[in-house]
Amino acid sequence: MRKLNICIVEDEEILRVSLKDDLLDAGYSVTDFEYPIKALEHFKKKKCDIVISDIRLPEMNGLELLSKVKSIDPNVFVIMMTAYGSVETAVEAMKKGAFDYITKPFNKDELLLIIDKIKEIKSLQTKNLEYQNYFQDQFNFDAFIGKSNFVNELKETLKIISQSNSTVLITGETGTGKELIANLIHYNSPRKDKPLVKVSCGILSKEVIESELFGHEKGAFTGADKLRIGRFEKADQGTIYLDDIDDVPLEVQVKLLRVLQEQEIERVGSSEPIKIDVRIIASTKTDLSKLVKEGKFREDLFYRLNVLPIHLKPLRERKEDIIPLFNYFLNQFSYQKKYEVEDSVYETLKNYHWPGNVRELKNLTERLTILCYDCKITASKLPQELFSTDLDISHLIECQDKSLTEIVEEVEKQLIKNALLKTANNKAKAAELLGLPPSTLKSKIEKYGII
Structure with missing residues (x-):
């Protein structure tokens, strides 16, 4: 500088x-x-x-x-x-x-x-100006790829939420795109020219998280040899994104509540309040209401955070988005190469349950662009787990809004799809693999609308 x-x-x-x-x-x-x-x-x-x-x-x-x-x-x-x-x-x-x-x-x-402190703020402002145009191009609402009704409705919701100053709580499994949503909200908001400060609460120890968030005065504790500006002060006039908010200790949750109520902080080692103007976006892959009942998360903080809730569906519940996402990542990693993709690859991708969600799909696509040096992506290049008939049904068991019949039908549908995939759509062989009479398999294919 x-x-x-x-x-x-x-x-x-x-x-x-x-x-x-x-x-x-x-x-x-x-x-x-x-x-x-x-x-x-x-x-x-x-x-x-x-x-x-x-x-x-x-x-x-x-x-x-x-x-x-x-x-x-x-x-x-x-x-x-x-x-x-x-x-x-x-x-x-x-x-x-x-x-x-x-x-x-x-x-x-x-x-x-x-x-x-001014130097730190100016440094953040400089970086923000340098990347402002890049981020605004990178994070327009079309950056959330997909053609499902869920994605289309989400984009419309984000356009409204981004213009507000209210707190946002983003929930969803690992890899569903929670950080991307935080970026989209900030870089399309009136605060877009101000800092977006990100904090991964899950990697900060109990001993350092308070100092990291709120800063500390010189001499506040052993090793505090100089004043430290916390993340909230650095985010002043902008947005702070608190990922894995459920990992914040209860004693620090009290201070977060004060920020939300009073828009002020106190550095560790000081009793002097510092006024700030920060929008808070928090995210979690955990059910916070369950943690509240268990006494592991403050109820008042939960309600303060949950003003504008956004829940991101897992990829297995929006299968229409799998191929658009795959093609997007393929283009991203292709470096202007043209790849041929077998139809069976697309079918396999659609039938897989994606426990790692969009992040897993992105990583797989990058791997394929490296391994398929002849620019032909075939089913033989796909990892074996994508063909497994050993279904991971843990996500279905945890779905409280589905009946037992619905869960059984979803598992049955997936087993039939996998059997057809393994037998190259040979219905007789698929019926044999599943231990079903061919007529029963035919009626189930019609029932579930399997093509």
Whole structure:
């Protein structure tokens, strides 16, 4: 990242010179002014990243200077310096757009911590600007591939949800596309120009998750040798995506609830609230209502998160989307090669139950583009598990909205499909494989509409 340009406006020469020396030593480019009018003239010609200004100045006060520099460059960060007795004025300055204030007398470390926070924010803003156009192209609503009614209805729902600021809870099995949904919501929302900060709660230990989310003060605990800005502060004005929200410990859930209720956080080691403006999108592959009953997840937090629920169906329940997804991934991994695909490959893909969902299909497609160096994808190149007649019915048993008859029929239908696939659609051999009279198999094929 380039060296930040800092402008100091302070009429006390000793403090001004001391500040300038400290900031130069810290590696910043610094310009200093005794009078605000001179500072404004300079700022109009050469904008800076940070303005550090006293509130009490000759010619005009710090609040007037703040308004003028913000009118020239709304993105400039302004830090106000104030005497102990004028903290209320400094708070007013923050309401008018100042980033922070510091009370005299102060040591250089206090100021450098504020500047470090600005550096982190500017770094995120820079990255966000660099990728903004890419992400907006990448994450239009057509990025959720499929032609099923479910996908079409989901896209329409996402168009509405993306324009809201309300909390979203995305549920679905592993590999169904929960992170993609979070991306689609953010990059089609009014917050699209602001950061999208992602947190994988499942990989963070109980000891570090609080500090990771909310940050910590220097000296808050052993090893906290400097201030850390948490993910919520980094996501200010934007969106935070909390994946595997069910893995957040109960004691941290209390703090999350406060964020949702008050839109404020406290860093570890501090009792000073920090106001933030963040939209929360959470996701889970677990039934949170079940965890609530077991006392493992706070009921009040669950209801706060579940304002706009989105449930992603597993791939086995939207089989119309399997081939469009396969073709999409094939095009993605083909690197302009043309692949021939046997019809039997498509049939096998449609009949497989996809326990790993879209992610499993994507990984398989990538593998095929590597192994099929002759650009011919045949059934012989498919992994053996795709032909297995040993069905995984655990997902059916867990479906509380299906009767026993429906579950049995679904298993029977899948067994018949697999038998026909293994026998190249030879109904006599399929009946023999299943231990059924050919007439019984014929009637079941008609019953289930198997082609």
